[in-house]
Amino acid sequence: MSDAHVSPAKYLWIWVWLAALMLLSVLVSELALPKRTIVLGVLMLSTIKAMLVGLYYMHLRFDRRWLTFLALFPVLLIVLAVGVVSSSQLVRL
Amino acid sequence: MDAHAVTLDHVSTGIPSQKLGMWVFLASEVMFFTGLIAAYVVLRMSHPGWPGPEGHLSKSLGGLNTFILLCSSATMVLAFAQAQRPTAKPGAGWGYLGWTILLGVAFLGIKAYEYSTKLSHGIAPGTNVFWSCYYTLTGFHALHVLGGVVANTWLFLRALQGRIHPASAYKLELAGLYWHFVDIVWLFLFPLLYLL
Numbered sequence: 001m002s003d004a005h006v007s008p009a010k011y012l013w014i015w016v017w018l019a020a021l022m023l024l025s026v027l028v029s030e031l032a033l034p035k036r037t038i039v040l041g042v043l044m045l046s047t048i049k050a051m052l053v054g055l056y057y058m059h060l061r062f063d064r065r066w067l068t069f070l071a072l073f074p075v076l077l078i079v080l081a082v083g084v085v086s087s088s089q090l091v092r093l
Numbered sequence: 094m095d096a097h098a099v100t101l102d103h104v105s106t107g108i109p110s111q112k113l114g115m116w117v118f119l120a121s122e123v124m125f126f127t128g129l130i131a132a133y134v135v136l137r138m139s140h141p142g143w144p145g146p147e148g149h150l151s152k153s154l155g156g157l158n159t160f161i162l163l164c165s166s167a168t169m170v171l172a173f174a175q176a177q178r179p180t181a182k183p184g185a186g187w188g189y190l191g192w193t194i195l196l197g198v199a200f201l202g203i204k205a206y207e208y209s210t211k212l213s214h215g216i217a218p219g220t221n222v223f224w225s226c227y228y229t230l231t232g233f234h235a236l237h238v239l240g241g242v243v244a245n246t247w248l249f250l251r252a253l254q255g256r257i258h259p260a261s262a263y264k265l266e267l268a269g270l271y272w273h274f275v276d277i278v279w280l281f282l283f284p285l286l287y288l289l
Contacts, residue, residue, distance in 0.1 A: 008174055015167035022159050026152060029288035042284045050277045057170045057273045059266075064108055067116050074124035078131045085135065 006056060014056045021049050115267045119274050122237075126278050129233065133226045133285065144223035151207070155287035158203050159279060165196035166276045169245075169269045176252070177262035183255035186265060190249045193272065197242040204235050230282055234275070241272045 025045045029038055055061040060068050106113060137143055172189035175181060211217075211224075218228040248268055251257050257265065 006174070008171055011167060011170050011174065015163060018163045018166075019160060022156065022163065025284055025288060026156055029152075029284070039289055042288055043281075046280050046284050049280045053166060053273050053277050053280070057166050057276075058270055064106070067108070070116055070120050071123055074120055075127050078124070078127040082131045082135060 006059070006062075011056070014052055018049055018052055021045050021052075109263060111263060111267055112270075115270050119270060122274060126233075129230055130281060130285065133230060136222060136226065140222075144221075150227075150287045152287050154203055154207055155283050158200050159283045161196050161200045161203070162276045162279050165193045165200070166273050168192040168196065169265075169272045173262060173265040173269050176257055176265050177259055179259055181259050181262070183258045184252045186257065186262075187249060187252035190245060190252060190265070194242055194245050194249060197238055197245065197272075200238055201235060201242070204231065204238075227286055230286065234278055234282060237275045237278070241268070241275055244268050244271065 025042050028041045028045065031038065033041075054068075054071075060071075108116075168189045172186035172193060174186075175189060176186035178185070208228075216224055218225050245268055248257065248264060251264075
């Protein structure tokens with residue numbers, strides 16, 4: 001089965017990392033840094049947390065690689081759509 | 094060979110049909126939430142001063158809810174790990190599943206408290222665009238959490254009856270995939286709405 005490679009201890013370690021990264025996100029958001037840096041830092045931490053959940057708790061690390069593409073393809077579509085909207089001369093945001 | 098393995102052997106994709114179906118469903122859900130989040134980001138980028146001081150949300154309550162969902166994801170995956178062991182007794186994993194349900198209910202309780210506090214101060218979805226986005230994003234997410242709690246409760250009752258065993262543990266995996274997805278969505282909603 002798909003999680004044959006993951007022990008319960010590893011699941012708990014992932015949980016510790018997730019909790020620590022969450023705390024780090026809150027701390028970073030409080031720092032006196034430029035807004036752009038804070039946004040980048042906090043969203044990067046969120047992406048790392050999402051990757052940990054996806055790879056280990058959803059077993060994507062041990063499943064067929066194309067399942068990851070299946071899940072991420074809609075994100076790509078939305079990013080493209082937002083890119084087109086943002087760069088369009090016809091749309092004034 | 095268990096029933097799950099038999100299914101695995103008989104599909105050309107190498108993935109059991111139920112699991113593939115769940116992933117296709119999750120892909121549509123990714124589209125749904127990414128669309129909503131993208132709309133929020135576009136609106137926010139076009140209003141640099143937004144949401145302003147009136148858009149204050151409690152970081153501690155949001156952080157607590159994030160922690161609760163992270164804990165529930167861990168208990169969910171542990172329930173599956175326990176139930177799918179070849180030597181697992183029927184109903185194994187019900188304890189962790191019970192914790193997952195309780196944590197889901199706790200998340201919804203805190204969200205309900207946040208909503209009632211805001212509404213009592215006259216902050217409703219129609220107050221301004223920020224609050225429309227807030228109620229839409231968190232409302233749809235809370236509905237998904239509620240759906241997960243219902244599905245997990247159904248599995249919990251089956252586990253108590255001893256009807257979850259290694260051959261049917263894939264049902265826990267499917268519910269888990271959904272639950273972890275709901276967790277991932279919150280991992281982005283929390284910083285976007287509460288921290289940034």
